[in-house]
Amino acid sequence: MSDAVPLLPFVRRDRAMRWAVGIGAGWLAAFVVLLVIAQIHPSTAIVDLPYLVPIVVAVGLSFAAAWKTSGRTRIAWVLFAVSNLLWLIGEVIWVFYTYVFQRGPPAVSVADFFYLSSYVLAVPAILVAIGSSGHLRHIRGLLDAGLLALGVGTIGWQVAIAPSLPHAPRLADAVAFAYPLFGVATVTLLAAVGLAGRHRLPAWAGLVGAGFAVAGVTDAVYAYTIAKQNIDSNWINIGWQVEAVLLGLGAVAAIRRPEPETRQRDRVRDLTAVPLVIAAMSAAGLILADRLDGGPITGGTLAILLALFAGVLARQLLIIRDRTRLATQLRAALREQERLAITDGLTGVYNRRFFQEMLRIEAERADRADSPLSVILLDLDEFKKVNDGYGHPAGDTVLAQIADRIRGSVRAADIVARYGGEEFGCLLPGVDEEVAIEIAEQIRQSIGRLEVAVGQGRSVKLTSSLGVATAGTRGGHSLDDPDGLVNEADSALYRAKATGRNRVVAAGMLVDPVYADPDLPIGLVWLADRIDAQISVHEHSTAVSRWSLLVAERLGLDMAALRRVGAAGRLHDIGKVMVADSVLRKALPLTAREWEDLRRHPDESARLLTELGGRPDLAAVAAAHHEWFDGTGYPRGLAGAQIPIEARVIAVTDAWAAMLADRPFAPTLTVDEARVEIERGRGTQFDPAVADAFLALVTAGMIGALAEPARA
Template sequence: MSDSTSLGSFLRRDRAMRWATGVGVGWLVVFVVLLVIAQVAHPSTALVDLPYLVPIVVAVGLSITAAVVTRGRTRIAWTLLATSNALWLVGEVVWVYYTYVLGRGPPAVSSADFFYLSSYVVAIPAILVGIGSTGHLRHIRGLLDAGLLALGLGTIGWQVAISPSLPEAPRLADFVAFAYPLFGVAIVTTLAAVGLAGRHRLPAWAALVGAGFAVAGITDAMYAYSIAAQNTDSNWTNIGWQIEAVLFGLAAVAAIRRPEPEARERPRSRDLTAVPLVIAGLAATGLILADRLDEGPLTGSTLAILLALFAGLLARQLLIIRDRTRLATQLRAALREQERLAITDGLTGVYNRRFFQEMLRIEAERAERAETPLSLILIDLDEFKKVNDGYGHPAGDVVLAQIAARIRGGLRSTDVVARYGGEEFVCLLPGAGEEVAVEIGEQIRQAIGRDAVAIGGGRSVCLTSSLGVATAGTRAARPLSEPEGLVNDADAALYRAKANGRNQVIAAGMLVDPIDTDPDLPPGLVWLADQIDAKISVHEHSTAVSRWSLLVGERLGVDVATLRRIGAAGRLHDVGKLSVADAVLRKALPLTAAEWAQLRRHPAESARLLTELGQRPDLAAVVAAHHERFDGSGYPLGLAGAEIPIEARIVAVADAWAAMLADRPYAVARTVAAAREQIELGRGSQFDPAVADAFLALVDEGLVGDLAALAVPSPM
């Protein structure tokens, strides 16, 4: 029952506890010496009786101190222990009063007996509170085991020792005399039941209290046996009670010096509770055999005891069944909880990323077999970092949990929502096409931004969200055999939603139209740009440059105003070629120096046309610089690095890519791989490295391709 390692380590570490232990052992040695002296000088019983009170007085004082300094359940236990020890001391004082003040021994039944027995009555709940089980069913089983053990041992003790010693007409004094061993048995069996209940860790003070009560129970039994055997020399049993008092004192010191946590339960490694069953069975068998040997019918008392034993055994088995049923239920619940935790996010309660990835694979296979579409919505909370920075991460956690609930409310029962990472969520929509997915995404966006999110303390925050939608399957660009690419498509659409000003839903299938991006684009110059494209190649050029430039700008996270300039500049960057002779534009042979000079004037001419005819001076500086190089070797002004507007740096890469992939009079179209190699070679010299990297990432993701399908109409 006790944890000797804990107690031993405590004794080694605590100097005061070592001193107290030494004093206690020293006192026991002194008391044994006094007993020997009293045996030699028989009339000098005061030599033993008065010092006998010393450790009891000390134990009472220390117990009261422990009750004051401890807390919680431990304080309740020490309050009961202090009361029990005080009752014991009062009983001893009454006994000394009768013996040395009145000059005669106490009567057969005196008030001293009342205090002695009362101390036992208080001791039992002290054991159960301080050391006993905290589990309801286990607590009941412990009490029942204690009852069976006490009844069994009491029955055996009654048959073997007490019943043969009782006179034919027992008096009250006889019953009082045998009440002591019965209480001793009760205390020992209570300790046994507590031990059978099991502990994860028993505090040092509890181990010492348990040892003290165990010594007291054994001593009481020995004393009762000596009285029954008419052994008048019972002074040596006083040593047991002295040991009890010393152990109680040491327990109080341990509680005062080290207020340890309360004892906790541990799972049983083996079922030691079979011990009460065996003893109860032996007691019942002994009763039946004893009555049969008397060759008489079973007496009423025997029947009552047998019924009590059998009732206790039956009740205990019912409790075991109930306990096992409860444990099985708890185990099933724990397993279900473990399964739930394995697939859900602990903060928001929605599914986790791992579960989403598995469901994406399963739903993609199912949609491919059924030839139905599969859509995905990627959700990112706009500027969520401001919530964490301004209100703290706990407030951010509250926001994420509430946002998850709003997202769930906007989905269908067949949809799956998961936390994708940080402030990102992802929704899987089986059977939903792009139009339905965008509609659901818009409902979610409105649900997130409609009402402020309460974060406690009367505070709230307003949030918006950006959503990217991607669809695979029927009539969608992305095949269902590439579910991972669906996430990339949604991610790219989400980037566009962020770049376009946040708080909106963008679908990957929605191509960006530069005219929609900037409705103030001069229609006449747009028409002129198309005519110039048709002179040079059979494929689109300025429209493709504009679209690809917009994607790069979105990927780099530029603001909306800059994004509009990028799209417009990409669409009109070559209008200045109107001043270049057709012969120069269509010449297959190398250009002369004069022809190169004429061609290099077209960026400045584009800027002039935008300023004078298009009333768009904001675009003039961009188109004027789209042939500048990052290392400063470009034209017309030789600008370098950050001197070149970011819009022009982006258009430069898209323009070069479109030119390399188209058949021109002076060169045949390159392959995508060859064009990619040229962009990589020009990284840091011709092109801004960051822009080049963003552009090539879009190429790798399939968002930027070739010009094969981008034919333009013939000029009118």
């Protein structure tokens, strides 16, 4: 929005405006000549009929300006046009009295009604055109204009008019005095708006303001001549002719350059007290004048004093309300700026900068209170496919809903932030590693259940990888290095990504043996994934490996056993490659021959691990994962401690994964139903200690649902 153009440069640059100014000046010169002729050869026709010409032109141009402009400027020009039309009607009535009745109108006539009505519309027109925005400021502008008009008018009456009246004021005197009052009101309104509204005016507004200023002065002179009973001079008409010319030029300026609405500019000094000062001076002058007369305060004086007092009181109340509103808006704006400074605009969670600041604060607080502090870093798996396949707006929608899921999974006191593009961070004061892993698992499952609509009836489902790090506990990271805590969580997140995604990894926890054991044959890992995909759409060997590590850690097994249980869990079913696919996917009960083929797969897994993988240390574990604790399992009927502890762990996690999966030969069980089956097999199929450790992890929420491939 450009600033308003000053009047003189605008006139110099615009050819049509130069012509309009020239015509207006020429008309005023011609009208002066007519007045001189009328003095030499007295005739009302010489002056009265030409007098109407600029007013008619101003009316036409005002309606044209209302048609050409828009917004608040159009509303103002509609009011100006109607105001000028009322003025023209009053003048026509005046001429009608002069030529039809061969005399002037009576002291109070219908023409006065139209004259004064034109002023009534001019005041709101000025407020609409150049008044400040907001109803309160419009009302305050009206009060300022009223106080100034009443104050200046009162002073003018006491000083110039009242001493000249030889009799008690008549209705005609009041009507005549109403003209300068309205004139002063319009002029002072311009001043009040300029003082209180602090606006830069467009060129047309300056011309209109000048026209009303001339009218105010002319009306004041007219009122004085009436008071002196000297109404024969036609020279006063020059003032109203100037007013009509200026209003017409203002309309031309608005048509030629429909400038934007007025803009606020900086106020150098506060002059809004001027109306109050003038009102106070007027009240003091009235009281002093009545006291000098030696009599009591008259009813008229009392009415004016009450009006001044009520106006001042109302104005101050509006100022207080206006300033209160501004203060409230300022506080709200400051709060919004503070929020924007620490908030991610897309997701509504905190930004990375705030997360890092709060990390240092919470680390110092945890150090003083000797309490733990945990960090979770989360990254959406294969999020690039969403942006590439559905567009960045769809990606933004996904990120916003993911942020909502994360916030719904943590406490109100926890800090959730967008740490990067599709990466989020959670700061958990007072939370140890075990609880942090549980919270991270809840977040992972919540995101895995979320399907986000991306338009045209399509939706996308994503998974996430999470890294957890804890400081302030025995064996945890030091609180003296909060940035190192984030680095540990980031490393855990990387390991979660590197080991298959859609999982939670803690900084001190072993993960999938593909990452933890570089000697694990990658070809056998591929074979395990291929077999899992043939049987079910859900993961299997990755979940068995992940859960087996958690159970082994809870049982307190040593590092070597942890590595074996994780690696063997990942490859325990590779022997099923020797079983016919029709048997693996058969929904009906198996025949005796088919059962015999299926029960050979533990030995086949051990053989492949030894002969192809060169890992005989894992062969014994894979061969025994279907042995039962009571000795009724297969392939060798081992019991109790004869079964390697790693195989006893895998027996539980393998059964749990099979019960939760969607497989053709068995219905999918709920978590509660699967828990009942584990409890029923405690002491028969499963080692009681292993079963108890596993169910404790389920209760703690660390054993999550099976993952599915991300799909749209």
